[in-house]
Amino acid sequence: MATDADVIEVRGLKKSFGPVQALRGVDFSVPEGRVLGLLGPNGAGKTTAVRVLTTLLLPSGGRATVCGYDVARHPGAVRRLIGLAGQATAITPELTGRENLEISGRLYHLGRSVARRRAAELLGRFDLVDAADRQAKTYSGGMLRRLDLAASLIGQPRVLFLDEPTTGLDPRSRLGMWAIIKDLVAQGTTLLLTTQYLDEADELADEVVVVDRGQVIAAGSPDTLKDRVGGDVVEFTVTERRQLEVAVSAVAPLSQGPPSVGSEGLRVQVHAADRGSAVLVDVVRALDAAQVATTGLALRRPSLDDVFLSLTGHGAEEAASDGAGRRRSRPARRGAGPAEAAEPAGPAGVARASGPAGAGTTVTSGTTAASGTTAASGTTGPEEG
Amino acid sequence: MAVSGRSVAPELTVRAPGGASLPGLSTPPLAQRLGWALSDTLVLTKRNLIVWARVPAYIFFTVVQPVMFTLLFRYVFGGAIRVPVPGGYVNYLIPGVIGQTAGFASFSTAIGFARELQRGGIDRIRSMPTARWAFLAGRLIADVLRLLVTVAVMVGVGYAVGFRFSGGAGYAVAMVGLAALFGLAICSVSAFIGLAVKDEESVQAFGLVWVFPLTFVSSAFVPVRAMPSWLQGFANRQPFSEVIDALRILALGHPVQAAVGQSLASATWQSLAWVAGILAVFTPLATRAYKRA
Numbered sequence: 094m095a096t097d098a099d100v101i102e103v104r105g106l107k108k109s110f111g112p113v114q115a116l117r118g119v120d121f122s123v124p125e126g127r128v129l130g131l132l133g134p135n136g137a138g139k140t141t142a143v144r145v146l147t148t149l150l151l152p153s154g155g156r157a158t159v160c161g162y163d164v165a166r167h168p169g170a171v172r173r174l175i176g177l178a179g180q181a182t183a184i185t186p187e188l189t190g191r192e193n194l195e196i197s198g199r200l201y202h203l204g205r206s207v208a209r210r211r212a213a214e215l216l217g218r219f220d221l222v223d224a225a226d227r228q229a230k231t232y233s234g235g236m237l238r239r240l241d242l243a244a245s246l247i248g249q250p251r252v253l254f255l256d257e258p259t260t261g262l263d264p265r266s267r268l269g270m271w272a273i274i275k276d277l278v279a280q281g282t283t284l285l286l287t288t289q290y291l292d293e294a295d296e297l298a299d300e301v302v303v304v305d306r307g308q309v310i311a312a313g314s315p316d317t318l319k320d321r322v323g324g325d326v327v328e329f330t331v332t333e334r335r336q337l338e339v340a341v342s343a344v345a346p347l348s349q350g351p352p353s354v355g356s357e358g359l360r361v362q363v364h365a366a367d368r369g370s371a372v373l374v375d376v377v378r379a380l381d382a383a384q385v386a387t388t389g390l391a392l393r394r395p396s397l398d399d400v401f402l403s404l405t406g407h408g409a410e411e412a413a414s415d416g417a418g419r420r421r422s423r424p425a426r427r428g429a430g431p432a433e434a435a436e437p438a439g440p441a442g443v444a445r446a447s448g449p450a451g452a453g454t455t456v457t458s459g460t461t462a463a464s465g466t467t468a469a470s471g472t473t474g475p476e477e478g
Numbered sequence: 479m480a481v482s483g484r485s486v487a488p489e490l491t492v493r494a495p496g497g498a499s500l501p502g503l504s505t506p507p508l509a510q511r512l513g514w515a516l517s518d519t520l521v522l523t524k525r526n527l528i529v530w531a532r533v534p535a536y537i538f539f540t541v542v543q544p545v546m547f548t549l550l551f552r553y554v555f556g557g558a559i560r561v562p563v564p565g566g567y568v569n570y571l572i573p574g575v576i577g578q579t580a581g582f583a584s585f586s587t588a589i590g591f592a593r594e595l596q597r598g599g600i601d602r603i604r605s606m607p608t609a610r611w612a613f614l615a616g617r618l619i620a621d622v623l624r625l626l627v628t629v630a631v632m633v634g635v636g637y638a639v640g641f642r643f644s645g646g647a648g649y650a651v652a653m654v655g656l657a658a659l660f661g662l663a664i665c666s667v668s669a670f671i672g673l674a675v676k677d678e679e680s681v682q683a684f685g686l687v688w689v690f691p692l693t694f695v696s697s698a699f700v701p702v703r704a705m706p707s708w709l710q711g712f713a714n715r716q717p718f719s720e721v722i723d724a725l726r727i728l729a730l731g732h733p734v735q736a737a738v739g740q741s742l743a744s745a746t747w748q749s750l751a752w753v754a755g756i757l758a759v760f761t762p763l764a765t766r767a768y769k770r771a
């Protein structure tokens with residue numbers, strides 16, 4: 094609940110664009126020094142929320158405050174406290190990295206020498222020293238994102254807003270970005286970040302708010318969210334039916350709750366909470382010791398799609414643009430990895446990620462499509478709408 | 479007014495973030511804000527000029543193209559067009575081309591804004607404490623400075639091909655000043671177009687369409703008397719003709735007054751009235767489009 098220490102407070106926030114209701118009464122708050130992840134698919138209203146909070150849009154209803162200042166009534170005060178790195182990078186490509194930062198600093202009303210010093214600091218911190226005096230149009234996608242983040246930090250904001258900071262980045266740049274963001278957070282920055290990736294929210298956020306079609310459909314710590322989804326799952330198929338029982342009892346001690354057996358009768362799922370990689374290894378050992386032959390051994394990490402399936406009974410998909418909330422049902426869930434879900438964001442010339450989902454996960458969620466069932470889901474709720 | 483120490487040590491202790499406990503966040507005094515607004519404008523002007531200097535196409539557009547126009551008209555049409563000014567067609571032409579340039583220079587204003595909106599960079603600036611209108615002013619000032627570069631180049635080329643100021647240095651300076659003011663007014667129209675259209679390709683395609691008839695159906699290149707009579711009414715009354723006639727009188731001195739059918743005073747006042755009128759309509763429109771962008 095809201096306390097004095099809440100740096101961001103959003104109550105009943107609404108925003109319509111003509112007939113489109115981008116936000117339909119959203120509530121959340123972020124205490125000082127904490128990280129809130131706004132998690133949702135394309136069109137959920139994440140960017141709209143960020144734009145209202147950063148004084149770029151006036152709300153149609155409800156209230157939003159930053160450090161106690163109402164964003165609609167005291168935009169000037171809010172602007173002096175915040176930093177924003179939007180979904181599209183705000184870099185002038187013809188200027189060098191250093192010039193971009195120094196100019197941003199001057200526009201935050203830093204003195205010339207202070208702007209220069211901070212620009213140099215940030216270039217060092219974000220590993221851009223070698224490229225500092227090259228025009229930004231020569232930068233890679235990851236470098237541009239880092240430069241953009243640096244520009245949002247030059248005024249030393251108390252509250253930082255990052256709108257999909259890793260969308261469109263390749264897995265390696267994505268990991269680099271995560272490290273930078275964690276470092277910022279360790280220094281006490283209050284952060285609101287939006288993302289389409291569950292693993293990103295899990296990695297970075299203290300608190301996750303799941304938005305869908307302009308509404309909050311769940312909120313809580315990443316762990317609670319993952320508990321609802323069921324966490325990591327280690328799956329395998331027993332080659333011979335008579336070995337099924339042996340297999341299940343061999344892996345039972347490793348599973349959080351009893352392992353599930355798929356409808357076709359040979360597919361076993363071990364629930365691994367957030368210890369997927371470790372459990373995967375243990376499962377291999379246990380099956381080996383029990384001399385069970387298996388195929389299709391895989392670790393599956395829950396994705397945004399799983400969250401949506403468990404919360405709403407439908408997968409994460411782009412909101413109907415009329416906002417009417419019609420939903421198409423989806424035959425099978427798919428992992429929503431960055432490559433699939435990424436919109437063509439990012440500046441021209443940035444290669445879109447084509448790598449596997451969730452950098453850092455040992456096994457991709459690609460296996461998901463194969464399995465029709467998961468223990469996680471409890472999915473069979475009726476389609477609403 | 480950086481907030482103290484945030485980056486030095488984690489400040490996780492609870493501190494009421496209400497307005498009272500944050501030093502320096504009350505509205506700063508007017509003088510301070512004006513100072514910032516001015517500095518914001520200068521910084522953005524400088525940024526735009528640096529970008530301009532680094533894009534060869536912009537330089538071509540600012541320098542090479544107007545020179546080409548000057549030479550083409552001077553030598554291709556020059557012999558065929560009889561003009562009522564002393565010194566021949568080149569003296570008639572140069573003030574006309576300068577007026578036209580003011581129109582063409584505005585193209586980069588529209589493109590610049592549309593590009594910036596499309597890139598999304600505008601969100602960052604609008605979320606910063608940067609003065610609202612500095613973004614507009616920074617571009618308009620940079621574009622007018624570029625126009626002045628073009629005018630200087632054209633006067634130089636003009637001198638090489640026979641053009642002479644004959645009204646004296648004061649009038650020559652006044653001519654350049656009027657051209658700059660007119661350029662500012664036309665750029666404000668383009669600023670509105672760029673900010674309202676928001677799409678670089680559309681602006682590329684349509685951003686100059688309105689300038690062509692206004693510059694060619696004017697007194698810029700041929701005397702209005704030489705046009706079909708149904709065009710003359712429009713050609714005589716539209717702002718490009720008014721301003722170009724005034725530029726001509728300022729450049730060539732009093733003998734031209736009779737030739738263009740106006741006195742120096744009336745031509746100048748009418749031009750300034752156009753400039754003021756255009757600015758009065760289009761700066762608020764551009765500002766509104768910027769806020770909504």
Ligand SMILES: Nc1ncnc2c1ncn2[C@@H]1O[C@H](COP(=O)(O)OP(=O)(O)O)[C@@H](O)[C@H]1O
Pocket residue numbers: 110113114115133134135136137138139140141142412413414
């Ligand atoms: N300026 C706008 N005009 C009209 N509709 C908009 C505008 N901005 C966003 N929308 C609509 O609002 C909804 C939410 O968009 P957005 O906040 O960008 O979602 P997200 O960032 O979660 O992908 C979408 O349906 C989108 O089409």
Ligand SMILES: [Mg+2]
Pocket residue numbers: 136139140141180256257
């Ligand atoms: Mg978005």
